[in-house]
Amino acid sequence: GESVGLHLPTLSVQEGDNSIINCAYSNSASDYFIWYKQESGKGPQFIIDIRSNMDKRQGQRVTVLLNKTVKHLSLQIAATQPGDSAVYFCAETGANSKLTFGKGITLSVRP
């Protein structure tokens, strides 16, 4: 069936470095993608989204890139901080608003 998956289960980065979290999706009909951050004991927090008619969108310290040709989504975090340590999920959806989540990747920031 269709699925959304992440390439790496964990990512360790040095504080101050840039982080790149990658995600592959397989449903070519997906037209809306979201990155969520989930801290321990909390619900997923919306970070940034992108629609399929765009290939890049920037927020505060975060950038999402979408490559529809290879069905690839990435989240870039600039100047990673200890507060960025969390599990990150990509999610995709189409016309029915149902979100399909990827497996999640743990970002660990080294001081």
Next chain:
Amino acid sequence: SAVISQKPSRDICQRGTSLTIQCQVDSQVTMMFWYRQQPGQSLTLIATANQGSEATYESGFVIDKFPISRPNLTFSTLTVSNMSPEDSSIYLCSVEVGTSGRTSQFFGPGTRLTVL
């Protein structure tokens, strides 16, 4: 965005019992969703709950096990019935916020359920 609260935040229950989880939103929303997140796993959609209609369940989830109510546009409940240890999970509600063509889903803090 939307402010979403859930009650209880956590509970420990005995097998065979049932637990009802409440989800309250600070604004009127059409679409609400219930998810399950098993330990160390990603989120899986249980059902979509729209006001005024029966909830729509995903494959693998049935109304007898997870009855849902949606009495108005700001509130929903999910009941986990006849619980077993396999039901130990975090249960999350989410809401869709925005206008046509520009909507996003926002999540509540979750209810951490442990079944003994």
